[in-house]
Amino acid sequence: MTQLYVGLDVSLEQTAICIVDQEGRVIFEGQATSDPDAIAEVLRCHGNLFARIGFEAGPLSQWLFFGLSNAGLPAVCIEARHAKAAMTAMNRNKNDRNDARSLAQLIRSGWFKTVHVKSQESQELRTLLVAREFLVNKLRDHENKIRGLLRPFGLKVGRVSASGYASRVRELIEGNSRLELCMEALLAGRASMMEQLANLHRELLRVTANDELCRRFMTIPGVGPVTALAFKTTIDDPGRFRRSNDVGAHLGLTPRQYQSGETDVRGRISRSGDSFTRTALFTAAHVMLTRSRQWTSIKSWGMRIAQRSSLKKAKIAVARKLAVDMHRMWRDATPFRWGAAA
Structure with missing residues (x-):
């Protein structure tokens, strides 16, 4: 029986699909919604003799990998650099159809490096870390923006602790109604970010304290x-x-x-x-x-x-x-x- 190889060029809304046989002949080309169930439904119309179904690493990789694997399909996630090199070498004109065809041939040849798809738990904990880091960076940018806005007026915040930052700013702008209006709005945003950052940091400490590793x-x-x-x-x-x-x-x-x-x-x-x-x-x-x-x-x-x-x-x-x-x-x-x- 002839085994089939599938290349998926995934975008946010649509996924280009190309199926080739062992000799590299194109069996099917089409599109499906970028959803594991929709892609699996299209593939099942061509039998069940798939050797590999590959797509390059991207934002939807985890969702597609586990969705296709749970549907009983041999999904593999390949390194984006290898995929880009193959697509550039095989096709002068870049479009979704040509990219899917190039990926299918790459999957058939086996000349690619697979990417480890992290577990659901690791992805969730990673989201916690990235969200916390995002707030840390934005809080720093927020404070630097306040310093920068006050500097043209000769008002220098200087070295101050995090807890004393707001009171120092209010001390500098006291008596200037327009600056008070602007700075109070920015300080309210800073206070909200600090509260949310504290929530994420407490969760981070809770997770690590309960994890033996x-x-x-x-x-x-x-x-x-x-x-x-x-x-x-x-x-x-x-x-x-x-x-x-x-x-x-x-x-x-x-x-x-x-x-x-x-x-x-x-x-x-x-x-x-x-x-x-x-x-x-x-x-x-x-x-x-x-x-x-x-x-x-x-x-x-x-x-x-x-x-x-x-x-x-x-x-x-x-x-x-x-x-x-x-x-x-x-x-x-x-x-x-x-x-x-x-």
């Missing part, structure tokens, strides 16, 4: 609730990495390399993978090397790198080391090993 991660100096939960939700399944050293490369914490003949150049870190988790690990490394007074073998190793190179490179190296050790702690269910004293 996060508590184990937080025994590492410098690793707090954000870093622990970010690492857990990004990795999702420690078994998908054969070696713990691969985690550093997955998070973009290893240097780029260009090697050809006698040329072998190593550059800066690749910055591939999840930027949020990479930043969180870098922050944890910064805290460990510059603020924490607890001495560990990782800190000792990082300080030696800082002495012979630079502190920034030491932080990157420690961040990569933290990713490797945290994966090993997760996979082997072992506690953090402090190592030798200073």
Whole structure:
């Protein structure tokens, strides 16, 4: 029996579908609503002999992957860079139909890299982290905007605590009715954001306090609730990495390399993978090397790198080391090993 391969070019409203056989001949081309049930209904009209049904990673990937998998269809999510390279090489003219055809041929050839689709729980916890981070950034922007609006009048907020920020602004604008009207509106928005941020932060602390793995991660100096939960939700399944050293490369914490003949150049870190988790690990490394007074073998190793190179490179190296050790702690269910004293 001839096995079939399907390429799906997914957009927000419509999905272009292309079905090819083992020889690469096009069996069907059409469209369906970007909904797992609608796509499955179209595919079932062509039998049940599908070897692979592929689509590139995107905002709807998780929903489509689990929807098609629950319908008994062999769905795979492929890396967007591989998909783009294939579509660019196969078709000079870009449109949804040609993209679906290129994806179908790519799925048939097997020359692609699959993307791990995170579990529903990991996606929900990730949403909690991103929503909290969004409010943190917007609150900072909000306060900077108030400072900027007052500066042309010679009113300088200066260094002030978060709790004393509003009273300091009101003190500066006292007696100016127009500025009071504007600043009170902005301060009311700031107060609302602070309240919602506090709600999300309490939920973050509750989740990490009730999670045994996060508590184990937080025994590492410098690793707090954000870093622990970010690492857990990004990795999702420690078994998908054969070696713990691969985690550093997955998070973009290893240097780029260009090697050809006698040329072998190593550059800066690749910055591939999840930027949020990479930043969180870098922050944890910064805290460990510059603020924490607890001495560990990782800190000792990082300080030696800082002495012979630079502190920034030491932080990157420690961040990569933290990713490797945290994966090993997760996979082997072992506690953090402090190592030798200073």
